[in-house]
Amino acid sequence: MPSVNSSKPVITGYGCVTPLGVDVESTWTRIIEGRTARSPISAIEVQGCRVTEGAQAILPEIPSLSKKQLSRLSRSSRLALPAVEGALQMAGLLDSRGTSIYPRIEMSISTTACGMEMGEQFLNSIWQGHGQGQTAKVAHYQAQQQVSEIHRHFRFHGPAMIVANACAGGGNAIGHAADLIRADMADIVLAGGYDALCELVYAGFDSLQTLAPDACRPFDRGRRGLMLGEGAAFMVLESEAHAQKRGATIHARVAGYGQTTDTFHLTQPSQDGKPLEKAMRQALQEASLSPSDIGYVNAHGTGTPFNDGAEAKAFANVFEGHSTRLSSTKSAIGHTLGAAGAIEALICIKALQTGILPPQINLQDPEPLVSEALVKMNERADLNAAMSVNLGFGGSNAALLLTQP
Amino acid sequence: MRIGILSCGAVTPGGIGVESLDSPWPQKLVESGSRNHSYNASLVDQSLPEITRWGKEPRLRRASPIAYYMTEAASQALSAVPDIDLSRTGVIASFFLGCLVYSVRFYKQMTTEGRRFASPILFPETVFNSPVSHLVSTLGTSGPVYSQVGDKSCWANSLRTAECWMRRGNVDNVLLIGAEEFDPYQLDAFHSAGWMRGKGLVPGEGAGAILLTSKPSDQSVILAGLSDGYCYSSKSEALTAGVECLTAHPRKSKVMPTATGWVQQIESKVVGDRMLSGISHPFYEASTASAVWDTIKAARLINQGLTQDLIVPYWGLSQQFGAARLTAPSFTS
Numbered sequence: 001m002p003s004v005n006s007s008k009p010v011i012t013g014y015g016c017v018t019p020l021g022v023d024v025e026s027t028w029t030r031i032i033e034g035r036t037a038r039s040p041i042s043a044i045e046v047q048g049c050r051v052t053e054g055a056q057a058i059l060p061e062i063p064s065l066s067k068k069q070l071s072r073l074s075r076s077s078r079l080a081l082p083a084v085e086g087a088l089q090m091a092g093l094l095d096s097r098g099t100s101i102y103p104r105i106e107m108s109i110s111t112t113a114c115g116m117e118m119g120e121q122f123l124n125s126i127w128q129g130h131g132q133g134q135t136a137k138v139a140h141y142q143a144q145q146q147v148s149e150i151h152r153h154f155r156f157h158g159p160a161m162i163v164a165n166a167c168a169g170g171g172n173a174i175g176h177a178a179d180l181i182r183a184d185m186a187d188i189v190l191a192g193g194y195d196a197l198c199e200l201v202y203a204g205f206d207s208l209q210t211l212a213p214d215a216c217r218p219f220d221r222g223r224r225g226l227m228l229g230e231g232a233a234f235m236v237l238e239s240e241a242h243a244q245k246r247g248a249t250i251h252a253r254v255a256g257y258g259q260t261t262d263t264f265h266l267t268q269p270s271q272d273g274k275p276l277e278k279a280m281r282q283a284l285q286e287a288s289l290s291p292s293d294i295g296y297v298n299a300h301g302t303g304t305p306f307n308d309g310a311e312a313k314a315f316a317n318v319f320e321g322h323s324t325r326l327s328s329t330k331s332a333i334g335h336t337l338g339a340a341g342a343i344e345a346l347i348c349i350k351a352l353q354t355g356i357l358p359p360q361i362n363l364q365d366p367e368p369l370v371s372e373a374l375v376k377m378n379e380r381a382d383l384n385a386a387m388s389v390n391l392g393f394g395g396s397n398a399a400l401l402l403t404q405p
Numbered sequence: 406m407r408i409g410i411l412s413c414g415a416v417t418p419g420g421i422g423v424e425s426l427d428s429p430w431p432q433k434l435v436e437s438g439s440r441n442h443s444y445n446a447s448l449v450d451q452s453l454p455e456i457t458r459w460g461k462e463p464r465l466r467r468a469s470p471i472a473y474y475m476t477e478a479a480s481q482a483l484s485a486v487p488d489i490d491l492s493r494t495g496v497i498a499s500f501f502l503g504c505l506v507y508s509v510r511f512y513k514q515m516t517t518e519g520r521r522f523a524s525p526i527l528f529p530e531t532v533f534n535s536p537v538s539h540l541v542s543t544l545g546t547s548g549p550v551y552s553q554v555g556d557k558s559c560w561a562n563s564l565r566t567a568e569c570w571m572r573r574g575n576v577d578n579v580l581l582i583g584a585e586e587f588d589p590y591q592l593d594a595f596h597s598a599g600w601m602r603g604k605g606l607v608p609g610e611g612a613g614a615i616l617l618t619s620k621p622s623d624q625s626v627i628l629a630g631l632s633d634g635y636c637y638s639s640k641s642e643a644l645t646a647g648v649e650c651l652t653a654h655p656r657k658s659k660v661m662p663t664a665t666g667w668v669q670q671i672e673s674k675v676v677g678d679r680m681l682s683g684i685s686h687p688f689y690e691a692s693t694a695s696a697v698w699d700t701i702k703a704a705r706l707i708n709q710g711l712t713q714d715l716i717v718p719y720w721g722l723s724q725q726f727g728a729a730r731l732t733a734p735s736f737t738s
Contacts, residue, residue, distance in 0.1 A: 048520035106634070112533065114554070123512060126439040126593055138594045142501075144555045144724040151636055159634030160725075161562050164500070164533035164552045172551065176566070183572040185565070200512050203520040204528035261550040263542035266464070267529045393529055394538030396550070 007240045008255045008287070009181040010405065012248040013093065014346050015086015016233035017079045018333050019055035023086055027333070027343075028350045034361045034377055036332050038215065038227055043075070044117070044197050051211035055229030055334025056197060064098060064153075074115030074140050075196035075230075077149045079339075083192065083232035084150050091236035092248055100156035106186045107147060107160040108177040110169030110193030111338040114143040117198045146194065167300070168259070169193055170233070170341025171390040171398030175257030177237045187242040192234030193342040201337070202228055208267070210304050215362040218301030218328035219308050219374055222365050226302040229334020233342035235349075250405040252349045255289065255385065258282025262395035268306045269391055273314030276397045280318050280389065283399040287385070292322045294401070295383035296351050296375075298344045298358070300391045301328020302335055307391060312369040314389075319373070327360040327375040341390040341398055348386035348402045355380050406572055408628040409621020409734070411489070413701045414481025414614040416474040418447040418689070421455040422481060423701055430689065432607055438509070438590030444601055447609040447689045448587055449474060464539045467526060469504045471586035472536035474612035474694075479540055479582055482614040489616075495548035495576040498537040498584065499563045501556055501692035505588045507531045536584065548576045558719045560696030561633040561727025564617075568631065571619040578619070583693030584612035599667075600722060606666035609689035613697025615704075623734050626704040629714075630654050630730035637725065643668070647675035650726040651716065658730060660716045661706075663699045665690040668720040681712060690722070700729060707733050 014024060019037030021027035030037075037055035046052045060082040062070060070078070088094050095101050119141035139145060147160045165172045170193035177191035195201075205211050205228055212225035243250055259282070262275035269276065284291065297319070299311055308328075315326055329347055336343055351357055360374040385403045390396075419425035435446040449456070451470060459465045459473045475498060483489070508531040515523035529535060534552045541550055549570060553563050560583050567579035587610040595601050595608060621627060632653035635646035651660065659681040664672035669686065684706075687695060696719045703717045713733040720726055 046520070050521065104634070111554075119508075120512065122594065122597070123509065123590065124516070126590070127516075139598050139723060142554075142556070142723065144559075144721070147555075148636065148638055148724050152638055157634060157636045159562055159565060159727075160555070160636075161566060162554045162559070164503075164554045165550075166532055166534040176551075176569070179569050179573055183569045185569055185572065199520075200508070200515070200531070203515045203523045204511065204531065206520065207515075207523040207525040207528050209525070259549050261538070261541055261547070263538070266535060266538060392534060393532045394534035394552075395542075396534060396538075 008253040009178040009237045010240050010243050010250040011235050011252045011349065012238050012243050012250060013087045013091025013236040014349060015083045015090065016231065016343055016346055017057055017060055017083050018231040018343055019057045019229050020333055022058060022060040031329055031332050031347065031358050032356050034359050036361060037334060044199050044202060046202055049203060049206040051206055051213055055227055057230050073149060074118050074146065076115045076194050077146050079196055079230060079232040080146055080150060080194040081153055084234045087234040087236050088154060093236065100154045103156055104158040105156045106158045106180065106189045108173045108189050108191040109147065109160060109162050110173040110341065111143050111195055112164060112166055112169065113195050113198050113201050115141045115146060116200055120199055165396035166392030166394050167337050167340055168390040168392035168396035168398040169338045171388060171400050172259060174254060174342060174345055174400055175259060175398060178254040178257055181237060181239050188238045190234060191237055193339040194232035195230055195337040195339050197230045212303055216303040216331040217362045218303045218331050219312060219360065219367045219370055220363050220365055221367055223303045223305060223308060226304055227334045229336045231336040231339045231343055233339055233346045252352055252405060253403045254400060255403040256283035256287030256401035258399040260397045262397060267393055269310035271310055273310040273317065276311060276314040276391060277317050279397040279399040280314060283387065283401040287401045289385055291319050291324065294324050294385050294387050295381050296325045296357055296386040298348050298388045299326055299328040300389050301330055303330060308367060312367050316369045324373060325357055325375045325381060326370055326373040327358050329358050331362045341388065345388045345400050345402060348388050351386055352383050352402060352404055355382060357381055406619060407621055408568060408571060409618055409625030410704050411616040411618045411625065412482045412485035414478040415698060415701060416449060416478045417611045418449055418609055421453060426698055426702055435589060435592065437592035439593045442592055442596050444592050445607045446587055447607050449611050462543050464542045467530060468536065468539050469507045469530055469586060471504055471584050472539045475536055475582045475584040476540045476543055478612040478614040479544060479580055482580060482616045483544060486616065489578055491546045493548060493577040494546045495570050495579045496537060496541055496546050496550045497563045497566055497579060498552045498582045499559045499693040500533060500554050501585055503533045504531050504535065505591065506586055509588050509590050546580065556721030556723045557692045557696050558721035558725045558727040560693050561631060561719045561729060564631055564729055565633050567617050579617045580614060581617060582612060582614045583697035585691045585694045586610050606690040607688050609691035611691055611694045613694050613701055615697060615700060625734055626707050627732045627734060628729060629732040633727040635726045643671050644674060646726050647671050650728050651675060654716050654728065654730045658714045658716050659712055660718060661699065661703050662686045663718050664720045666722060668722060672720060681715065703731050707731055
C-alpha cells in the first residue's frame with residue numbers, strides 16, 4: 001500500500017522578484033493594473049538578435065552582502081536570494097540575524113539556465129586568452145552553486161532536488177515538494193524556481209524566431225511570440241501538522257498536482273492538447289475537485305502560435321460549460337522559464353487571497369476557443385481554487401491546483 | 406516500503422553493457438578546448454553499433470552524444486524485464502553537465518558567426534530536458550519524468566525522488582539514468598576548479614541505468630537506506646558532511662571506495678576501516694554516470710555473494726555528499 005499523508009500540504013510563506021517588482025506586493029499591484037515590463041534589454045548583449053526587447057528585472061539590494069560578495073554571485077543568485085528571504089520571512093523561519101531557525105530544510109528547485117552567464121564568461125575568457133583567475137568563476141555556473149549560496153546565506157542545509165524540466169520546472173518543483181510532504185518524507189520544503197536572462201538562451205529563442213517583435217499577446221489570434229523574462233519565486237510548503245504545531249499562518253494549500261510528458265515533438269506540444277489536459281485532470285483528481293470548482297486558471301500562455309493553440313484546446317476540453325476564468329501573466333512579466341511555474345503559482349495565491357483576477361493584457365482578437373473565458377481588467381471573483389499550468393521543451397507538462405487555506 | 410533493483414544497463418568507455426564495468430578502460434591524452442592543457446580522458450567509442458543504431462530513430466537523429474548513451478543504457482535495463490508496465494514506469498535522468506557539447510557549439514557559433522546565425526536546430530538540443538524527452542519518446546514509457554541536475558550526489562536525490570513516487574503510488578517502477586558527455590572545454594573548467602591538481606582525476610563519459618521496483622522479487626538487491634543533502638563549501642566542512650552522511654547508515658556496514666580527485670582524502674578519513682577491501686578506487690570521474698556505475702558495481706558484488714550489506718557513497722566534487730545502502734534480498738538487520 002502506498003504511504004500517503006492525506007492532508008493537503010499548506011503554504012506558509014512566499015516571496016518573489018520579477019521584472020514588475022522586487023517583491024510580491026509590487027509585482028501583484030502592477031499585474032492587476034495591467035502593466036507590462038517589456039523594455040529594451042540592457043542586462044545582456046543582444047545586438048544582432050532579431051528582437052532586442054524583453055522583461056528585465058531590477059536586481060534588489062542585498063544589504064547583508066558586501067560589494068565583493070555581491071560581485072561573486074551569479075545574476076540568478078541575485079534574483080533567488082531576495083525571493084527566498086521573502087518566503088522564509090513570511091513563514092516566520094528567520095531569526096533576528098536573518099538566518100534560518102531550522103538547520104535542515106529540504107529544497108525543491110527549478111532552473112533551466114542555472115548561472116549561465118558564468119559559463120559564458122568562462123568561455124569568453126578562454127577565447128580571449130585570459131588566465132586561470134578569469135576562469136575560476138566557472139564553478140558558479142552550476143545550479144548546485146545557487147543552492148549553496150542559498151544555504152550559506154540563510155545558514156541551513158538539506159537535500160536539494162533541482163529539477164530541470166524546462167519551462168514546466170517551476171510547477172514540478174512545487175508539485176514535488178507537495179509530493180514529499182504527502183509521502184511523509186518531509187515536514188517542510190522550500191520550493192520554487194529562478195532563471196536570469198543570459199545570452200545563450202536569449203539568442204536561442206531568437207534563433208527559433210519565437211520572440212515577439214512587439215507586445216506579447218497570449219491567446220490572441222495575432223500572437224507572434226513570447227517575451228523572454230527573468231525572475232525568481234519561492235514558497236514554504238509544510239504539512240498541516242507541522243505548520244499548526246509551530247503556529248504558522250496558512251496562506252493556501254497545494255491541493256493537487258499533475259504532470260505528464262508529451263512525446264509529440266521536442267519543442268511543440270501536441271496540437272490536440274491531450275497530454276496537458278491529462279495533467280490538469282490528474283491535479284483535479286488528486287484534489288478531489290471538479291472543473292466547476294476552479295475559478296481561475298493561470299495559463300502557460302507564452303504567446304506563441306503552437307503553445308497557446310494547444311493550451312486553448314486543453315482548457316476548453318476540461319472547463320467547457322463552466323465559468324472558469326483564464327489569463328496568462330507572461331504578457332506582463334515575461335516568460336521566466338524555470339521560474340515561471342513558481343511565479344505563476346504565487347499569482348494564483350494572490351488571486352485566491354484578494355479575489356482579484358489578473359487581467360489578460362494586450363488582447364486584440366481573442367482566440368475563439370477561450371475568448372469568453374479570458375479575464376478582463378478589474379474582474380473580481382470569489383475564488384475557492386485556482387490552477388497554474390505550465391508546459392516546457394521536451395514535452396513536460398505540469399498542473400498545480402491551489403486552494404484557500 | 407521495500408524497493409529493489411530489477412535490472413541495469415551501462416554505456417562506458419570500456420564498452421557496452423554492465424560487463425564493461427569489469428573491462429579495462431582506455432585513456433588518451435586530450436588537449437583542452439583552450440589548448441593550454443592536456444590531460445588524460447576516458448571516453449566512449451561512439452562508433453560502436455549499439456550506439457550508432459539510435460541515429461536511425463527520428464527523435465535522436467540530431468541529438469547530442471549524451472542522448473545516445475542514456476537511451477542505450479536505459480534500453481538495456483528495460484529489455485531485461487520485457488513484461489513491466491511502461492505506463493506505470495517513471496523516468497528520472499540525472500546530470501552534472503548535461504548537453505555540454507551542443508551548448509559549447511551553439512554558444513561558439515553565436516559569438517563567432519553572429520547571434521542571428523545561431524542554429525535553431527542546435528538550441529533545443531542544449532536544453533537539460535531534451536535527452537530524456539528523446540529517450541521517453543523512443544522507449545515508450547509514459548509515467549512521470551524528471552531531469553535532475555547537481556553534482557555526483559544528485560544521484561542520491563534522484564533515488565529519493567524515485568522513492569517518493571513509489572510511496573505516493575504513482576508508479577510501480579522507476580528507471581533512473583545518470584549520464585554525462587565529454588567536451589574538451591571541460592578540461593579547462595576542471596583545471597580552473599583545481600580538480601586536476603596533484604593526483605587529479607581522469608574525466609570520463611557515458612551512462613548508467615537502473616530500474617527500481619516497489620515490488621522486488623526474492624532475487625532483487627534492496628535499496629535499504631539513503632542519505633542525501635550533506636553540503637559543504639570548504640574542505641573542512643566537507644569532512645563534517647562526509648561523517649554526517651555516513652552516520653545515517655549502520656556503523657557495521659562496509660563502504661565501497663568511490664571517491665576521485667580531492668575527495669579521496671576526505672573519504673579516507675571518513676571511512677577508515679569500514680572500507681570494503683579488495684576493491685580499487687575508480688580512476689575516472691563521470692559524475693552522475695559514475696554514481697550509477699558505482700551503484701551497479703555494488704549490486705553486482707552483493708549478487709556475487711562478496712558482501713550482503715554495502716554503502717555506496719556519492720561524493721560530489723562541488724557541493725554535497727549522499728550515499729545509498731544496498732543489501733542482499735535475504736539480509737535482515
